Amino acid sequence: MRIVVTGSSGLVGSRLVRRFKERGQTVVGVDREPGTPSVVDQFVRGDLAREAIRQQALEGADAIVHLAAAKDDWGIDDETFFFENLEVTRRLIEDARARDIHDWVFYSSVAAMGPGDEPRSEEASLVPNGAYGTSKMKAERLFQEYAKEVPEMSCVILRPSIIFGPGHFSYTNVHRLIEAIRGNRFLMVGDGQAIKTTSYIENVIGATLYLWERRSKGIQTYIYVDEPVRTTEKLVDDIYRLLGKRRPGVRIPLQLAKSIAWVADVAADWTGINFPITADRIEKFNTSTNYDASAIREEGFEQPVGIEEALRKTVNWHLEHVN
Incomplete structure (x- = not known):
């Protein structure tokens, strides 16, 4: 089977390329940036918004793992989120359908569901908060419409929470938290009781491959x-412990922190600098993102890496690789 992996230079894509190759698959990587593993059978460097890039990538393909997306909490406007995550996906689907390529894995996000205090399963209503989550929700609908029109179509839609692990990007939340604690720049804001679900990279890869091997017709x-x-x-305590640092007892009330962050937001607007503290990041830190992933476990998937080991590996990588 010839599998196209979009976003093949990213944290997830680069690892999936290697795992598919280990399973004897022919793999085509697609990305705007270099970094796709050299084991790939073909690398197409370019923007998926361009028809020529899509056509080159899809030539002879049997399946698509669609990871490429706009994802950051600063510096990306709403128009870009919808173009990169929705319109480009629409174009990719149209070109794949024209070539009778109907086997997919689509990386969505729990952001399509929106935050919440109570754990929610796949059956919960989608109430996204912000352009990123809304663009992912609408992209999911493209695949649902596709499945209604093409009975032989198969698509695994995976909604991971915040993905972290060795090599994760500097803009990711867990990376920022580790580096803030490591550099003595962290103070707890609020009561710390928000639920924060996370997804360790190797566990996400394992879940993807598990579902891929058991895929069926229609949407899963x-x-x-x-x-x-x-x-x-708990997350903050664990990071302090793994870094061998003593946690300070100071805690900042949430409303006071938001007021302070407002100044940083104004400065960011004036200077174009991505400051580590923003009102939006403080709000997200204190908002629960609680999701119920029992469905995949009821299918028989077992999480390969425990959360203690996952965080330890990630912290150790920071100590070795991040200056």
């Missing part, structure tokens, strides 16, 4: 989060 949607889930208080 699964949430993935690591278990057991943690509060922000």
Whole structure:
């Protein structure tokens, strides 16, 4: 089978390329940036918004794992989110259908569901908060419409929570948290009782391959989060412990922190600098993202890496690789 992996230079894509190759698959990587593993059979460097890039990538393909997306919490406007995550997906689907390529894995996000205090499963209503989550929700609908029109179509939609692990990007939340604690720049804001579900990279890869091997016709949607889930208080305590640092007892009230962050937001607007503290990041830190991933476990998937080991590996990578 010839599998196209979009976003093949990213944290997830680069690892999936290697795992598919280990399973004897022919793999085509597609990305705007270099970094796709050299084991790939073909690398197409370019923007998927361009028809020529899509046509080159899809030539002779049997299946598509669609990871490429706009994802950051600063510096990306709503128009870009909808173009990169929705319109480009629409174009890719149209070109794949024209070539009778109907086998998919689509990486959505729990952001398509929106945050919440109570754990929610795949059956919960989708109430996204912001352009990123809304663009992912609408992209999911493209695949659902596709499945209604093409009975032989198969698509695994995976909604992971925040993905972290060795090599994760500097804009990711867990990376920022580790580096803030490591550099003595962190103070707890709020009561620390928000639930924060996370997804360790190797567990996400394992879940993807597990579902891929058991895919069937139609749409199969699964949430993935690591278990057991943690509060922000627990996550912060664990990072301090793994870094061998003593946690300060100071805690900033949430409303005071938001007021302080407002100044940083104004400065960011004036200077174009991505400051580590923003009102939006403080709000997200204190908002629960609680999801129920029991469905994939009921299918027989077992999380290969425990959360303690996952966080330890990630912290050790920071100590070795991040200056």
